[in-house]
Every structure is written in C-alpha cells, then in structure tokens.
Amino acid sequence: MSASRYAFPALLLGAACIGFAGIFVRVSEVGPAATGFWRMALALPFLWLLSARTSPAVRPGQSRLGASLLLGAFFAADLAVWHHSLHITTVANATLLANCVPVFFVPLLGWLIWRDKIERAFVPSFLITLLGVALLTGENVTLSPERFRGDLLATVAAAFYCAYLLLMKSVRREVDVARLMAVSGVGAAVVLLAVALMSGEKLVPASLHGWATLAGLAIVTQVLGQTLIAYGLGHLPAHLSALCLMFQPIVSALAAWALFGEQISPLQFAGAAVIVAGVWMAKRH
Template sequence: MAATGTGWVLLAACLWGLLGIFGKFAQAHGLSPLEVAFWRALLGGACFALSALLRRSALPRGRDLLLTLLFGLSGVSVFYGSYQLAVRAGGASLASVLLYTAPAFVAVSGWLFWKERLGRRELAALLLTLGGVALISLGGGSGVQVSALSLGWGLTAGLTYSLYYLYGRVFFTRYDPQALYAVALPVGALGLLPFVEFAPKVPAAWLNLSAIALLCTFAAYSAYSFGLRRLAPTRASVIASLEPVVASLLATLLFAERLSAPALLGAALVIGAALLLSAAPSEAHPEGR
C-alpha cells in the first residue's frame, strides 16, 4: 500500500516538475506567459468540472462559494500568471525552486492572522528560506536570469501558492477538492482574460498547453490525491519535494540552465526549509500546483 502511494506521489512530483518546461516551450511558440496561464486555468478547469460532474460532487454555496471565487482570483489568476512570468524572467529551474518558499509564507500568515506560535522549527525554516533566497540572488548561474523581476515573480508565485495551504485547511476536508477546482480554475481564467493578448497558435503550442492542463494540473493533482490516501502527509511532502529537482535537471538538459554552486546551496536551503515545515504537526498540505 505504501509503495503504491509512493509511486503516485512520485508521479505527481515529476508531472509538476514538467510545468515550467512545457510553459517555456509554449512561450517559445509565441504565447505570452499570461496566455499560457489562462489556457492552463481554462482547460484544467474543464477537466476538473467533468470529473466533479462524473463524481456528482457538491459545489460550494453561499459564503463558501464567495471565498472560493476569491481564491480563484488570487490562488489561480495571480499564482498561475506569476509562475509563468517567473519562468520567462528567470528560467524554469529558478521558478520551481522559488515556489518552495510557500511554506515559509504559510508560517508567517499563521502567525499574523491566526495568532499561531512561531516556534524554533518555524523560525529556523524562515531563516533557511531567507538565506536560500539570498544565495540564489547572489549566485545566479548559466542560462538562469536572476534579477529583481525574476525573484519578484517567483516569490509572488510562492506567496500565492501558499494560499492553497490556507484555503485547504478549511475547504479540502469540507468539499471534494475537484469540485472546488471546478469552480476556482474557470474563475481564475476569467481573472486573467483582460490581461491576455491571444497569439496565433501552431499545433505544437496547443500540444504544450494541453500537456500543462492535462498532465501538470489535472493528472498531477489526481496522482497526489491518490498518494495521500496511502501515505502520511509528511512523507508525501518529502517525496513531492523532488519536483524542483526534476524541473532543474530537465531545464539543464533542454535549456542549458545551470545554477551556480552558491545558488544550488540556496536552492537546497529553500527546499530544506519546506521539508522542515512539512514535518510540523499543524502543517496543511496542498493538493495542487
């Protein structure tokens, strides 16, 4: 049972690691980062809607619906857009690593809004995250553009991805997550629509967009969800931390992106901080990217 769960989570990590790769390929075909994010939200939302319909999952209503709509604008529109902008500005490997600042943002949010105590574990993780981002900023690398823009978009992606933890604390146990995504992703697509300039698309562009929606969004979430049914959340998070490793290896092979030694150390600190926080008993684990 555990071996099966490990396989599902490992598959999810590999699929999430492909997100920046497919995004970079799609952008190379003339699509803007925000158009890539738009189609990811729209096509991925259609997959979740069909799944929720087949499962006959109840949709959120009333106040829960309103909060889900707001989550769609922040956790989908801003998150999906900023991640693709980070890929364009700095590279797929850098964007993937900076995404793992999300648990640090969760710890700070819990302290600010829920009066949760910042213990030694949380403070150590925050220091590791800050030190890791500083080393990445100073280290750079070959084929990796470390700039205020790439760091800003990458950290924005990490911040808005942290909303999945916060939103999930309440709603992922109350509703079928696929039903929630069936609402949030189309709303996120609508939020992106005013900022998208649609480009002519060759078949290869549609292939990459479809891969992002089907593999990196719907299939990756489903695989991680299957894994969580068979593994403890902490163990699942440790396995899922392979995502930036997969992204970095592929970015090296396909785009000649290579983080310098100090930047690699910084990346290790950021991922280590995420793992440290994932072991905290109060930690919530998101079920999507």
C-alpha cells in the same frame, strides 16, 4: 488503506507534476497570462467530468462557492505573475523563490490559523530540506540588476501561492476536491483571460506544437498536479504539505537536464538527494 494514507504520496506526485510547469511555459507560443488561461481552459472539461463522476451530489454553499472562486483568483494571480517572471529571470531563480517563500510562511500561518502542531523534530528535516534546495539550485541562481524585476515578480507570485495554499486547506475541509478544482478553475480562467486581453498578449498558438504544449501544461500540471496537491492538503498538516512541494525544483532541474541538455553537477544531484532525505525525515515525525 484510509484516504489520509494516500495524502502524502499524492502530494509528492502532485509536486512532481507541477515541476514541469516552467518547462512548458518557457516553450509556449503565447503570452504568459494567455499560457495560464489555456492551462485552465483546457483542464476544465477534465475537471468538471471528474467532478460529475466522483461527487455528483456535492454542491458548495454560497459562502463556499465564493471561497472557491476566490481560490481561483489567487491561483490566477500566482500564475500570471510567475509566468512573467520566467521570461525575465532564470528558471532556477523563479523556481527557488516561488517554492522557498511558501515553505517559510505556510507552516507559520498554518500554526496561527489552525494550530497545526509543529513538532520540534520537524525543524532538522526542515533545515535539511532547505540545504538540499540550496545545493540543487545554488549553482544556477544568479543575482543581477537585469534580473531583479523578474526575481521580485517571482517573490510576489510566491505570496499569492501562499494565500492559495492556505485558502485551499481551509476550503478543502468542506468541499470535495474534484468540485473545488472545477469551480476554482473557472474563476482562474476568467481572471487570466482578462489579464491576457488587457496586456495585449498573443492568445492563440501558431502551430500544432504550440497547442500540444498547452495541452501538456493543462493535463500534467493542472489536472494531475494541482488536483493531487489539493487532495493532499485536505489530509496533511500545513508545514508538511509545504515541505513536500520542495519536490518541484528537483523535477524542474531533472526535466531541464533531460529535455534541454542543461548540465547538472554532482553537487546538484547531491542536493536532490538531500531534499528527499529531509522530506522523508519530516514524514517519519
């Protein structure tokens, strides 16, 4: 099986892994940016070990090194802002906004930048997937003045994530995925630590449970999730990649149901099934 044939399942699995991010952030014992810092810092030893084992001879040039560090800065901005939004608005609002904005803009920009061809047959699958997202999250999405700031922050985070995905696709054409995640991880960790210090956040967990939460966040969402997404982005068109990320709200909803007992209605289960159908249709075309 060629490497490109692994890309689609890798992207879906990566999206499923980052679906747990909101759960970990909500139960973290440290501040939002500090949580992001530990996510990167605890992941870096694994990422550099993976880089050393899989691409010992690969060294990005000066321009690619700068792009890799910039990639980390975009990701740090996304994490810092999105983590803050999770403490102001609902997980459903933050997840919906953070995922739907890239789905709209990444395919358009992918076509403008790389001329990724968007087949007419992709449009129905795109609309079906968005319908599924609306059914899955609609009952939990609330609009209120108290949550407006959190919703706005989630939208800003989504813009940073768009930039991250597009730059990732560009840099992945020239830099090995393991080396890219390791180098960009250093940039992200530095930025997030600076934000946490300037914000006066609590930096160190007070319990073993707090450290376990951060370790889980690092391994599940960063080492596994983002690395798999980076691998998939290197082989798939931008519009299909963005649509695959819609698996994140499914996992977030199911995880909240399994871990916290949050109710999921039959309509929401139907929405999850519709998302799966939409992504499957997109892959077929």
